[in-house]
Amino acid sequence: MNSPIIAWVDESGSNATHDPDTYIMAAAITTAGQYDSVRDTMTRLLLPGQVKLHWRDERATRQHRITDTIATIDIEHLVVVTSPHPSDRLPERRRRLTMEILLPELASLGVDRVIVESRGVKDDQRDRKMLDYLRQQSTINTALRIDHRVGRREPLLWLPDSLCGIVSAYRCGDPSLYDKIAHKVTLTQLPPRT
Secondary structure, three states: OOOOEEEEEEEEEOOOOOOOOOEEEEEEEEEHHHHHHHHHHHHOOOOOOOOOOOHHHOOHHHHHHHHHHHHHOOOEEEEEEEOOOOOOOOHHHHHHHHHHHHHHHHHHOOOOEEEEEOOOHHHHHHHHHHHHHHHHOOOOOOOOEEEEEOHHHOHHHHHHHHHHHHHHHHHOOOOOOHHHHHHHEEEEEEOOOO
């Protein structure tokens, strides 16, 4: 029996000044045999007293260290960027339109399960409804499922959070971080569906 493939997913907007109306979703794709080692690697990046890595809270030197660490981890990543969204489009709509691209891509890569950082019960239900919608549209014909975890308790979710930050910097004119991991990233950049 093949080891299940899990995609760990997080999302972010981009820089509101330099890359407005952009939505980013990133997935770190792992097999069961990789979970413990990747968790340990990400946990070792914590500073004393820090309970979670969050890209936007890190200084530039730390962002470089985090990126260097990600470059050493033997997994692939998928990042979907949708831009530009109408400026009056709500973040939840931006999320759904980006997920509409990300989830079928993950299914096509053989991902069995998607674990997304939890945003609360109602928002987590919206994610599952999006997956149900994609099944109804026959966009996804696999047994792919979505689960949610609290970000501070799951170091594997710190990876896609960092990927979102790295791609945001790249889109805003600083490729130095992205260049370190580009060989491991499939980056899809599309205008959102209207």
